[in-house]
Amino acid sequence: MPQYTPPLRDMHFVLHELLDATTALKQLPRYADFDAETLNQILEEAGKFAKEVIFPLNQSGDAEGCTRHADGSVSTPKGFKEAYRQFCEAGWPALACEPDYGGQGLPELVRSVQYEMLNSANQSWTMYPGLTHGAYAALVAHGTPEQKQTYLPKLISGEWTGTMCLTEPHCGTDLGILRTKAEPLADGSYAITGTKIFISSGEHDLAENIVHLVLARLPDAPAGTKGISLFIVPKFLPRADGTLGERNGVVCGAIEHKMGIHGNATCVMNFDRARGWMVGEPNKGLNAMFVMMNGARLGVGMQSLGLAEVAYQNSLAYAKERHQMRSLSGPKAKDKPADPIIVHPDVRRMLLTQKAYTEAARAFCYWVALMIDQEHHHPDENVRKDCADLVALLTPVVKAFITDNTFESTNLGLQVFGGHGFIKEWGMEQYVRDARINMIYEGTNTIQSLDLIGRKVLSDGGARLMKFGKLVQAFIAENNGREDMKEFIEPLMDLGNKVTQLTGEIGAKAMKNPEEIGAAAVPYLRVVGHLVYAWLWARMARIALDKPSDGFYQAKLATARFYFAKLLPETAMLIRQARAGSAPLMALDAALF
Known part of the structure; x- marks a missing residue:
C-alpha cells in the first residue's frame, strides 16, 4: 500500500528561508498581521486533512470511479462525499477568498x-x-454585483461547486471554432444550446448545485475568438432568496472513460436551451475565462508537484527496503543476502532526479503564488506591474515544465519498483496514469510553449524575459566572488547568456518564416524552465552552504550538485534542437508520412 507524509520540513525551508514569504506578505497592508506561526499551523492542519481524510480514498476512488445513472446524475466514489462535507465544515474552501x-x-x-x-x-x-x-476567481474579476452576491458566498462555502466548459467534440484548444449558441431571452438571460466535452467535475453528488461557466456565441457574434461570450449556467436556477429553484436544461450525457483521474467525473455536458447569464461584455468572454484558465494552468502545475512528491516518497521508501544484488563496491548490508537497491548508482540517479525536480517545482510554484499576492495587493504600482509580468511569463512554464518533469518522475518511481510498479496495490501505476493527463489539459504543453515564446517573449521584444533575467543577474553579482558558489554561478551565468542569444536567433528567423516558432517552441520552453530551476537551485545551495553540519542542508546541497551535473546538461541538446529549425520537420510532404 502507498504512503504519504506532508513534506512540512521542505515546505518551511522554501517558505521561510528561500522566499522569506511572511516578510514579503507583511509589506502588503492586507496581510500586515500574517506571521510564520499562523502559516505553519494552517499547513499542519491542512496536511492532516490531506493525509488522514482524502489520501485513504485515492486508490479506492481510482478503482471504483464515478457512476452515471439513467437520469444523468453521477455518483462519486465511496467516501468522496463525506470527505467533501468535512472539507467544507472545516472552512477550507474559504481559505483565500474575499471576506x-x-x-x-x-x-x-x-x-x-x-x-x-x-x-x-x-x-x-x-x-x-x-x-x-477557479470559477470563484473568474466571477470576482468579471461578475456583476448581483452575480457576485448570488454565487460567491455559495462557492466560497463549498455548498455549490464550479466548472469551466470550453471544449467541444470538434474543438479543443482552437476555441475560435466553437459552436455552442447563446440566444437572448426577454428577461435578459440567454438560452444556451450545445455540447461540451472533457468537463472535469461536470456532474457529481458532492454539492447541491453546480455552477458551469460556459463559452458560447451570440447570434450576431463575429467569427473566431473575437465572437465568444461567457455565461453562468447553474444546474439549478437560484431563486431571489438564494434557495434553489427549478432544474436547468443542462445534463451529463456521458462520463468519459479515462486513462487516469478516475475519481473525478469527466463529463460530456449537453446544454438544451439552458438558461444562462452573461459574465463580462458581449464577445469578450475569453478575457473573463482567461482568469479561470490561467488559474487552472498554475493549478495543473501544482497537481503535478503533488504527484511528484508522493511518487518520490514511495519509491524512496521502497528503495531502502527492497534488497537485490550486492553493491559494486562490496556488500553494504552484510547481515542480509543482498543490499538495499538504494546502493546502486542508477537507482540513485532515478531517486535524485525525482528529488531534484520535485524540490525545484515546489520552490517555483510557491514563488509564483507569492508574486500573485504581490500583483494583487502590493501598495507599489511598479511592484504590482513587475509581478504581473513575471507571472504572465512563467505561467506556461509552470504548467508545461513541471508536468513534463513529473511524468518522467512518476515513471522513474515506477521503475524503481521494478515489476511491482506495475501492480496496482503498490499505487505507483496510478500516479503514472494520473500524471499523464496534466501534460494535456488546460492547453497541451505544445500550446504552453507557443504561448511562452510567441505571446510572452517575442511579442514584447523580450521585456518580460529581461525582468526575470535581471533577477538572475542580481543573484550572480551578489555571489560571484564566493569560491564555494562557483560550481553553481558559472553554469547559471552561461545558461542565461545562451537563453538571451537563442531568443534573439529564434525571433530573427521567425520574421522570415513563422514556422520557426513552432519548431523551436517546445525545446525553448524547457531551456527557460531549466534556467528558472538553475537559479532556484543555486539560491537553495547558497543557503545550504552556510549550514554544513545539518543533514537536511547536506541533502539539499547534494541535490543541487546532482541537478547541475546530471539534469542541467539537457539544455545543450535542447538548444541544438531549437536551432535546427523547421526544415527537418516540414520538408517531408504530408502524403509521404
Missing part, C-alpha cells in the same frame, strides 16, 4: 501550499474544489 462574501482573506500562497498536499493525497478528489475556486 466580503464569507472568505477568510488569507494569501493565495497559503492556498497553493495547501493544494500541493491535497494533490499528493488525491488529485481526483482535489479537482472538485480546485475548479470551484
